[in-house]
Amino acid sequence: MTLRDSRHLRHATMALAVLACCATMAWLAYEIALGYYQRVRAAEVAQRASFYALSLESQLARYESLPRIAALEPVLLELLAHPGDSASRVDADAYLKAVQVNAQLAAAYVMDAHGVTLAASNWDEPGSFVGSNYAFRPYFIDAMKHGFGRFYGVGNTTGEPGYFLAVPIRDPAHPERPPVGxxxxKAPLDGYESALAKSGDVVLLADRDNVVFLTSVPAWRYRALAPLSDNALRGVRATRQYGDAALQALSTPPPHNPGAATGHLNLLADEGATPPRSLYVTPTGMRARWYGVQYRSVGPLGWKIAILVDPTDDRRTAALAAIGAAAASALFFSLLTAAWLRHSRERERHRARLALQNAQRNLEVRIVERTAELTRANAALAQKVDALDDARRILRDTRDTAIQAGKLAALGQMAAGITHELNQPLAALMTLSNNAVKLTGLDRLAELQRNLNLINELAARMGTIISHVKAFARYDAIGRGPVAIEETLRQALALIEPHRKAAGVTIRVEPVPDEAVVLASPIRIEQVLVNLFANAIDASAAAGLTREVVVTTGVAEGTVRIRVQDDGNGIPPHVAPRLFEPFYTTKTSGQGLGLGLAISQAIVDEFGGRLDGRNRRDLGDASPGAVFTVELPRIILEKPIR
Structure with a gap:
C-alpha cells in the first residue's frame, strides 16, 4: 500500500468516525428531548385531568344528601304503609315532583321493599316509572342491603342515562326492622358532558369495567376501552346498565399492526382491569393513529378520567432537536478539522522560523501556552455563565408554572359557585325563551320585546362571568405596566362574587384613591387579591360575628398599601411562623393546597413589594380576625388610566 493510499484510507476512516459521532449525538438528543417533552406534556395533561375530575366530583357531591333528606318526608312512609291509598299516592307524587323540580333532577321515585315503584315525579308523563320493578338495579340492591346505592346507567323505562342514588326508608317506630322501601x-350529567365537548381535549369518562359512558366525542359513548370479558359483559347485561348498547371495543388497530403500542389491547377487560395505555382511534376532525392515554381516578364508583394525547408533536419536536444536535456536531468537527489544518500550517511555519531564529522560538512557545490557558479559562467562565442563565430560566419557569397552578386551583375551589351563578340566568333564559315562543303565537309584541330585552341582559351577565374566568385562567407571561388598583379590585371582586354569595359574607370596599397606581401585571395582582379575598371569606364565614370583610387602599409617599381585614378567629401562634410556607394549610382536605399565600408572596416580591399577615389585636384593634397587607411601589402617571 502506497503512502497516498494509506492517507486516503485514514481520511475515509476519520470521515466515517465523524458520521458515527454525529449519528450518536442525534440519537441521544432525540431520546433526551423526547423524554423531556413527554414529561412536560404528561404534567400538563395531569393538571387538566385533575381539573375535570374536581369539576365532576363537585357536581356529584351536590346530589349525595338529597335522597336522605327526601326520605324523611312522612307522606312517603304513609304510602309504603298503605300502597293502595290513592290520596297518599297523589301526595307522594306531588312531593316527588317538587323535589325533582327544585333540585333540577331528571326524576325522583319511591319503591316498596320488592322494588315496585309506587310513586314518581313523572307519574303524569308517558314514560312514568309508576308500576315498574327495579329490584334488579344495583342501586336498589345496595340501598336495601348497605344503606346507600349509587349507579350510573341508561334508564330502563325512558332510555335516558343518568346518575342514580338511592337510600332505604325505615319505619321510625321500628328502626330495627328491615326497610319498608x-x-x-336520577341526576343528569348532560351539562358536564357538554363542557367536555367544549374543552378542546379528547376526554373520556369510563366506569370500572372500562366502558366509556361520557365523552367529548359522542360517537364513542358506550364503547369499551378494551374488549370486555364474558363475566364483565354478563354483569352489565344483567343490570341493563347501558341498555342494548353493543359495548364494542373503542380501539380498532390496523390489521397489519394490532396492539402495536401496548399489549393491553389484546386482553379482555374484566372488572377493575388495567385500562390500556394507548388507543388506535379516529377523533373528530383528526386522522386515525395511536394516541397515548392518561388516566385520573374520580368518584366513589371506580370511574376514571381518560385524556388522549397525540405523541406526534413531541416526536416532531424531538426530531428537530436531533437534527440540531447532528448539525452542531458536524459544525464542531468542521471547526476542529479547520483548527487542526491551521495548526498544521502554523507548525510548519514555526519550524521554518526555528531554523532562522532560534532565540525567538521560546518566546513563541510561551505565547501559545499562555493563549491556550486564557482560552480554557474563558471557556470555563462561559460554561459557568450559561449554567447560571439556565438555573435562572428554570427558576422563572417553575415560578410561572406554580402561579398558573395556583390560579387553576383557585378556580377549581370556586367552580361550584361559578356554576351556580351560570345556572340561575340559564334557567331564566329557558323560561323567557319558552314565553317568547308563546307570545309570538299570540301576537303580543310589547311583551315579546320585554322578554327579548331580559334575555339579552341575562346573556350579557353570563358573558361577563365567563370573560372574568377566562381572563383569570389565561396563562400570563410576565410583563409590567401601569395597573390601577381600583380596576384590579373590581375584577377580583367580580371573580370572587360566587364564592362570597355562597359563604354569606359581605365585602365592604373603602374608596380607592385615584393615584393608587403600581407598575406590575394586572392578572397577577388580581390573583393575589383573589387569594386574599377567598381566605378572608372562608375565615369570616367559619367564625365571624359580623361576617364582613373590609378592603381599604391607601397611598403613602411612594407606596400603595392594600389591607384585607376579616372577622374570623385570627392567625393561631403556631401557624404564624409557617404562614407563607408552600403546601402548609389549616383548611380541611380538599379545600386548599396550601399554595395561595406562598404564590401571592412570590408575586408581590417579584414586583418589589411586600406581603404581611397579622392579627387585628396585634395592630391595636380589640376585635378578632386577621389583616393581610400588600405594599407595592407606586408610580406617578402624567395622565390617569381610563
Missing amino acids: AIAI
Whole structure:
C-alpha cells in the first residue's frame, strides 16, 4: 500500500468516525428531548385531568344528601304503609315532583321493599316509572342491603342515562326492622358532558369495567376501552346498565399492526382491569393513529378520567432537536478539522522560523501556552455563565408554572359557585325563551320585546362571568405596566362574587384613591387579591360575628398599601411562623393546597413589594380576625388610566 493510499484510507476512516459521532449525538438528543417533552406534556395533561375530575366530583357531591333528606318526608312512609291509598299516592307524587323540580333532577321515585315503584315525579308523563320493578338495579340492591346505592346507567323505562342514588326508608317506630322501601333520584350529567365537548381535549369518562359512558366525542359513548370479558359483559347485561348498547371495543388497530403500542389491547377487560395505555382511534376532525392515554381516578364508583394525547408533536419536536444536535456536531468537527489544518500550517511555519531564529522560538512557545490557558479559562467562565442563565430560566419557569397552578386551583375551589351563578340566568333564559315562543303565537309584541330585552341582559351577565374566568385562567407571561388598583379590585371582586354569595359574607370596599397606581401585571395582582379575598371569606364565614370583610387602599409617599381585614378567629401562634410556607394549610382536605399565600408572596416580591399577615389585636384593634397587607411601589402617571 502506497503512502497516498494509506492517507486516503485514514481520511475515509476519520470521515466515517465523524458520521458515527454525529449519528450518536442525534440519537441521544432525540431520546433526551423526547423524554423531556413527554414529561412536560404528561404534567400538563395531569393538571387538566385533575381539573375535570374536581369539576365532576363537585357536581356529584351536590346530589349525595338529597335522597336522605327526601326520605324523611312522612307522606312517603304513609304510602309504603298503605300502597293502595290513592290520596297518599297523589301526595307522594306531588312531593316527588317538587323535589325533582327544585333540585333540577331528571326524576325522583319511591319503591316498596320488592322494588315496585309506587310513586314518581313523572307519574303524569308517558314514560312514568309508576308500576315498574327495579329490584334488579344495583342501586336498589345496595340501598336495601348497605344503606346507600349509587349507579350510573341508561334508564330502563325512558332510555335516558343518568346518575342514580338511592337510600332505604325505615319505619321510625321500628328502626330495627328491615326497610319498608327505598327512595331513588336520577341526576343528569348532560351539562358536564357538554363542557367536555367544549374543552378542546379528547376526554373520556369510563366506569370500572372500562366502558366509556361520557365523552367529548359522542360517537364513542358506550364503547369499551378494551374488549370486555364474558363475566364483565354478563354483569352489565344483567343490570341493563347501558341498555342494548353493543359495548364494542373503542380501539380498532390496523390489521397489519394490532396492539402495536401496548399489549393491553389484546386482553379482555374484566372488572377493575388495567385500562390500556394507548388507543388506535379516529377523533373528530383528526386522522386515525395511536394516541397515548392518561388516566385520573374520580368518584366513589371506580370511574376514571381518560385524556388522549397525540405523541406526534413531541416526536416532531424531538426530531428537530436531533437534527440540531447532528448539525452542531458536524459544525464542531468542521471547526476542529479547520483548527487542526491551521495548526498544521502554523507548525510548519514555526519550524521554518526555528531554523532562522532560534532565540525567538521560546518566546513563541510561551505565547501559545499562555493563549491556550486564557482560552480554557474563558471557556470555563462561559460554561459557568450559561449554567447560571439556565438555573435562572428554570427558576422563572417553575415560578410561572406554580402561579398558573395556583390560579387553576383557585378556580377549581370556586367552580361550584361559578356554576351556580351560570345556572340561575340559564334557567331564566329557558323560561323567557319558552314565553317568547308563546307570545309570538299570540301576537303580543310589547311583551315579546320585554322578554327579548331580559334575555339579552341575562346573556350579557353570563358573558361577563365567563370573560372574568377566562381572563383569570389565561396563562400570563410576565410583563409590567401601569395597573390601577381600583380596576384590579373590581375584577377580583367580580371573580370572587360566587364564592362570597355562597359563604354569606359581605365585602365592604373603602374608596380607592385615584393615584393608587403600581407598575406590575394586572392578572397577577388580581390573583393575589383573589387569594386574599377567598381566605378572608372562608375565615369570616367559619367564625365571624359580623361576617364582613373590609378592603381599604391607601397611598403613602411612594407606596400603595392594600389591607384585607376579616372577622374570623385570627392567625393561631403556631401557624404564624409557617404562614407563607408552600403546601402548609389549616383548611380541611380538599379545600386548599396550601399554595395561595406562598404564590401571592412570590408575586408581590417579584414586583418589589411586600406581603404581611397579622392579627387585628396585634395592630391595636380589640376585635378578632386577621389583616393581610400588600405594599407595592407606586408610580406617578402624567395622565390617569381610563
